Amino acid sequence: MEPEHFAELLIGGQAEACWAKIEAFVGAGANSLFIFDRVLTPAMRYIGSLWEHNVITVADEHVASGLCDLLISRYEALLGKAPANGRRAMLLCVEGETHALGLKMVAALFREQGWEARFYGADLPLEYALASALSWKPDAIGLSVSIVYHLPRLRDYVDAFGRLPREPAILLGGRLTEPYLAHRRAAERVVPTPGLLELSEWLAADTERGARRTSRELSGR
Template sequence: MNTFLPIQEIVHSAWTQHVTAHEKVVLELDCAQKEFLLDEMRRLTKSISAAIECGDHQILLDYLGWLRRTLEQEVVSVEIWSQIIETIFEQISHSLEALTGDVFHEIHGLKNIALDHLSHKFSPITSFPEVALEATDIQNLAGSLIAGTQVFPYDMFTSAKVQGGSTYEHVAQSLIQPTMYYIGDLWEQGKIGTLQEQMATISAQAILAQVKVLSPTLPRNKRKVLLSCVPGNQHELGLKMIQDRLDLGGFETRNLRAGASIDSILRHIDQDKPDMVGLSVCLSRQIPDLKRIMDMIRTEFSQNRPFLMAGGLVLNVTQTTASEVHADVKVRSLEGLREVIS
């Protein structure tokens, strides 16, 4: 799909048109049904947009699997959601065809896949790995982070489900990461403000710092790693987790964090001569810059090129491969990082 097309605007417009056309039906829903419908429509439209932009239908199917499980509560029926999805995809097709003059057969194909997946009882609920926490645990930990609690909740390790897992990798990947994803959803839904989301990030960083101090550290191995967000990516927490894990593994790390320019990244590679370089992206629109930087590193440091790692949210939720972003490896988790550096 041509990523220069205004996909998100078209999808949002399709949803607005659907609400207008079915206003009478929407008005008949009670408050709980309306709230559920509006919250899930935000998720649905974002999933459709990402699936079209990335050319990866699994993004949408992961969401629909989760949605199907919530529909067991009979808040809004599968039939209503099927009508919503069919109407939205038809309006997306009409908008794209009117805009470009082309017929987008892949949109029709994606619609059929989505409808089949929503009604299928035995299709996978999600492709994400299972986490140690229950939904209520995530909500409780999220509440603590949003409130600014920066003390590590040791009592969470008293339960059998997380007992024995008190390592940095476990805390970061199985506790903090899913909780921050949940907090991100709350922010996107408008249920918390930007300051609350930022407070949660600060709290998470403070907790991880405590866990890092308590974690065993391997002897220094003299291997250097340079880390940076790709320009435009302001989400640093995941990159900080990678840095901490490398520090504990004996690596010498430099983290340029968010805000580093392409020239700055290349200059630090020339000065530090790292063995590995890791770059992080959050949104699909940042992937072209990721590819460009990877290509520039390959060209300018061809004789002593560092090993190239890529990671970040958009790479975690899509089937994009390392070769597609011109990296040597895609790191989706700290567990995956362990396999790379072992």
């Protein structure tokens, strides 16, 4: 299915038609990465381009975004609860950043792999993000930014989280990930995840690392 067709359904607020398409994909064997990266994400990008060119209004964009948010939640409920692996992730947008749908998909992918994932959504000031990280002690922190003038704030977040005592992995997502890393020497724990495919690969590698750690611990008993 073309992203344009699914975008039309989103703009039209056709919730059940959208859900029927997703159910059809799942029934055909599609996984979460396909649903998020090949269906929802390209449709929302197309909607963004329509808005930028004044083909649709901001009201249309809000209808589509709200429906996409609902579909993500409904799809995650369909997946059910995965066995917990004891790992924690906190996921947030830097202050001023309002585009959080991609990060909500990221949270769903983490949970599908057994992580306890806290989705803090859009526009979280650093002081509150840091306080939460200090008290909750996540193993990974995902940051998202999509607007260039938020990059100075992103640097502040990376520097602050890089000084946390538990040394969580810091995952940077969004279309500005590569330009940010190209102009800045990032800390060793910073992991570029410009797309959901890169995130899925990182999660798979982390699961493999965890399995090796468990094997070593068992063999050392």
